[in-house]
Amino acid sequence: MKLSPANSRQLYFADSLESLIDGEKDGYCKAPPTASYLTPEKSAKTNENYYVVNDGYIIIEKNTCIITTSRDLYLQEIYPKSWPLAHILTEDGETINVQDLPVNDTFANDTVVFPFMLRDLNHLFHSTMDNYARLAYCDHVSLQNLLYLFPKQDSSTPAGKALKSIFMDDINYKEIAAGIKYKVGKLVVPPLGNRNEYFCSRATKYVNHTINQKLNINKASHPTRLFISRADTPIRNLINEDEVIVALRQFGFTNLCPGEYSFQTQCELYANAEIVVAVHGNGLTPLVASSRCRHLIEFEAFGWGGTAYSAIAGGLGINYMPIKCEVMQSDIQGMFHWLGKADVSQLVNIVSSILD
Incomplete structure (x- = not known):
């Protein structure tokens, strides 16, 4: 199954990454009513709806397909305001501050987004490497064109620094502020920690091997x-x-x-x-x-x-x-x-x- 934008101007969500990878129902289902954190803001100049960085979520213009799973309320309670930072790594390896981009710019359709939490590896495993390993098996995904959410405090621990050097030693980071409006071609926001409800053996073994x-x-x-x-x-x-x-x-x-x-x-x-x-x-x-x-x-x-x-x-x-x-x-x-x-x-x- 390819990660292609939905034809309609409707936000869609994958029930799970299992359905995304396996292609169940083409990997899409309508957004549940509980997804109240996806609140559009109206542009005064163009009268278009945009979605903004809010509580760690990069939200995009409404005619672009969003593929995600529901947010873990457990983590929402613990880290309510801790994810406002992000940067973009382009296909040629350059980093771009989103504040420097015109609001109408759209990134390449193979842009993939991962929330990073390096506070310790349980968060890294659930929110990142699991899905990195899954997507690494999909030929249509360019892993050189990634948008990362990376809270700077999460890399301050010894384990966080070590893991950052293991998995991201060749990536440069730039930070942006919350509330910046912009569009991307495609967005994948994996689950942020379902603990006993979710694990991926292939991904865990990928991290273990690395x-x-x-x-x-x-x-x-x-x-x-x-x-x-x-x-x-x-x-x-x-x-x-x-x-x-x-x-x-x-x-x-x-x-x-x-x-x-x-x-x-x-x-x-x-x-x-x-x-x-x-x-x-x-x-x-x-x-x-x-x-x-x-x-x-x-x-x-x-x-x-x-x-x-x-x-x-x-x-x-x-x-x-x-x-x-x-x-x-x-x-x-x-x-x-x-x-x-x-x-x-x-x-x-x-x-x-x-x-x-």
Whole structure:
């Protein structure tokens, strides 16, 4: 199926990227009424409708086809105003500030748009590399002609900087302000994180292969078992972490505090781990480098059926097992700012059953 603009002057959305790639119903369905963030603004001079940059969305003139999926409300709550920046990378490699373009300019029909969130790899995986890998298999898409949404704060973490150098080391960036009106020929806005509801094995393996290749990760002679500690952060921690460490030691687990290691070293440790036990958090980011991992045990506090890391695990064929913690303390941002107590006996039973 080719990504060609719809014939009518109607905004269309793909139900999912599955239908987009597989060509179900030609990849289009009418925009749902819940897409209220797509609000046109009327041009006083030309009386035409334009769509503007708003909350991280690049919205385009109405006779152009928009292919997207519904926005994740979870991320909308966490990052309500954090995506106002963008730039354009043209086919010949130049970057253009959208403010410098006449409002009537239209970009090439193979322009593809990805929202980038490099805060940690779970967001990178869901919002970007998944669909980058999918679209890389489509001959009609020019991957040299991309429009990126790239919040600058998301590249400030060590993992973010490392990932940026791995996947985007040859791209220059320019920023634009929110509210600029302009048109593009085609727009693809992939989902921003459906966690347990969505993963793509092919895309996850693409990211896994790229990281292992570019970081030249070596395989150890024997697989290891890792417990990912959050001792270097005051939030989302286990008040009985010492008990967890002692219980896991009998099974040959190594205690890893990610903040004490480079991203390269973290990836190497993950690549050689057969079992990973961790509290939900970006210490699990290097999971995507895993090549030997068979089991991920994740502590969380709210009974989620899965997290972004369960989706990455699913994409790599890793068995995922969540353990709900008892919340001992939380603040107004309790979904992420909490202290919990791990059920050590449940953990021991799970690990024992794996090793039996």
